[in-house]
Amino acid sequence: MNVSWEKTETNRGVLTVEVDEKQLGGALDRAFKKVSKNVNVPGFRKGKIPRPIFEKRFGVESLYQDALDILLPEVYPEAVEKADIDPVDQPEIDIDQLEKGKPFIFKAKVMVKPEVKLGEYKGLEIEEKDFLVTQEDIDAELKQMQERQGQLVAVEEGTIEEGDRAILDFEGFVDGEAFEGGKGEQYTLEIGSGQFIPGFEEQLVGLAPGEEKDVTVTFPEEYHAEDLKGKEAVFKVKIHEIKRTELPELDDEFAQDVGEFETFEELKSDVENKLKEQKKNEEESYKRNQLVEKAAENAEVEIPEVMIDREIDQMVSHFEQQLSMQGVNLEQYIQFTGQTKEDIRAQFKEDAGKKTRNDLVLEAISEAENVEVTEEDIEEELKKLAEQMSRELDEIKRLVDMQGGRAQIEGDLKIRKTVDLLVSNSKNAA
Missing domain, CATH: 3.10.50.40 (Chitinase A; domain 3)
Incomplete structure (x- = not known):
């Protein structure tokens, strides 16, 4: 197979593929076996017509579409890998040559993952934000507990x-x-x-x-x-x-009902400690998100609309799952709120664009810094997953392998390590 790639626009190009006549012949043979099963010709049992008679009667051209349906799904992925490109959408296929005994030649117009021109991503500064636990925070948490017990x-x-x-x-x-x-x-x-x-x-x-x-x-x-x-x-x-x-009274009896506390003061102290831990996690998340946002702002990248649409699809799907947990489907939500599906998708568009941009920039930084994920990293992540799910490690490994989830875990770890790199190289790093 001969493959050539020509970039025509920022994120577009033409992939030209030449498949030798032998491989085309094999696809035509398979197409004939498929088509001939349903052909009735006087003097021959159904499905038993000889190939020469079939081609003389119907023409070899009658096999071309079925041969394409067989051949393209096989050769296109191989051509993509050979050209070392990363398509983000279905290609537009144009046939240049399709003739028995000659090479099969086609062109595929392809939208590819955009190139990212990185800006500054080290030495970034995080805007300070207060994450102290206030009395108002404690009172609000107690109020929620009180309402849950109502x-x-x-x-x-x-x-x-x-x-x-x-x-x-x-x-x-x-x-x-x-x-x-x-x-x-x-x-x-x-x-x-x-x-x-x-x-x-x-x-x-x-x-x-x-x-x-x-x-x-x-x-x-x-x-x-x-x-x-x-x-x-x-x-x-x-x-x-x-x-x-x-609502119940906020007293010692309430504290005993909601947990292993003797007094309401003990409950308040426990709430304060948990809020401090929560605020600590929020602060860490804030720092990481800020650095990713700044690195993305400093980069140059032209994002294909199809990538944003795909991210919106995922966000809408997640939103539907959240609604279903509340006993409401998307159609009911639309009727209650007076919105359309287009309105809902529009609400997600800005966040989808931002997430797509951030992901692309983090991937580019990961490549620039040669961030690697080891087998030990994956093993450690699987152990954590097993502990969280209260399952045996071997069982988790089998489930992950069955679902093809190891690549996802590796990808997530690589992104996490890349963000760690941004944090350790920021001006706010301790």
């Missing part, structure tokens, strides 16, 4: 307040007509959560169980349903029940 109780007398959960029926109408997806029964809605269209939840405050009300709202102009964009809607609402969180 119990939802039905409000026998009273009306809906911010933070309550209202159990309600609702049905929406536009111009007097009910619309699809605008009805719910015995629906639990946390007031102030922002689940519904802006203005809906606020109008429920002050209602008591058994009360009914017409709630008037206007759908956002960017709402996902075309027939509802910017329309005024009236929701007929009936309140069935109100539930409110009843």
Whole structure:
């Protein structure tokens, strides 16, 4: 196989591949075996037509597409490796020559991983930030613990307040007509959560169980349903029940309930120590992120849009997983918030671009500094993984190998070592 690579733009080029006639012939043979199984020709059993008669009747050209389907997936990856390029998208294939008995020649227009021109990445300075634990931090953590221990109780007398959960029926109408997806029964809605269209939840405050009300709202102009964009809607609402969180007292009994503490003072001390450890980790993460950001800002790189789109895909997928853990799917979230899928993707675009840029720059620094990951490094990481998962080391190794995860671990370790290098060479290094 002969391969040549010609760069035509910053991140694009043309890969020209010449495959010898013998390899093309082999692909045509395999294509014939596949096609002839379904060919009916008088005088021959199905699938038993001789090759010369097939070609005379149908022409060898009838095998070309199947031969391409066989050949291209085999030769393209090999050509990419031989040209030492790193494609980031599917190629555009143009056939230059495809004829029995002659070399097969094709050109592939390829988008490749961009080259990074590194700027300063050593001796960088981190902007100072306060990571001290304050009394407000301690009080806020205790408040969260108190809320987690709270119990939802039905409000026998009273009306809906911010933070309550209202159990309600609702049905929406536009111009007097009910619309699809605008009805719910015995629906639990946390007031102030922002689940519904802006203005809906606020109008429920002050209602008591058994009360009914017409709630008037206007759908956002960017709402996902075309027939509802910017329309005024009236929701007929009936309140069935109100539930409110009843909080326990912050005292010695509370401390004994949430952990192995005799007194509330012991609990407060434990909270403070854990917050200090958390702040220490946050400070370390802040320093590392700052250095990566600065190194990326100092570099020059032109990022193909397809790489950013791919990162957005991953972020949206992760967002969907987070929603599912809360019992909500993406379609429901879109309906509740009035956003479109395009709106959600747009929200991730800036972060996706930044992450893609950072990853490319860290990879370039890793290559420039010859950062290496040893077998001992991987072994140590697998031991940590086994401890975290409370599994045997050999079992973790088998799982990692089965899932092809060793390369991922190696890649993650290389990036971590590269960031360590930035930290140790920063002006703030101790």
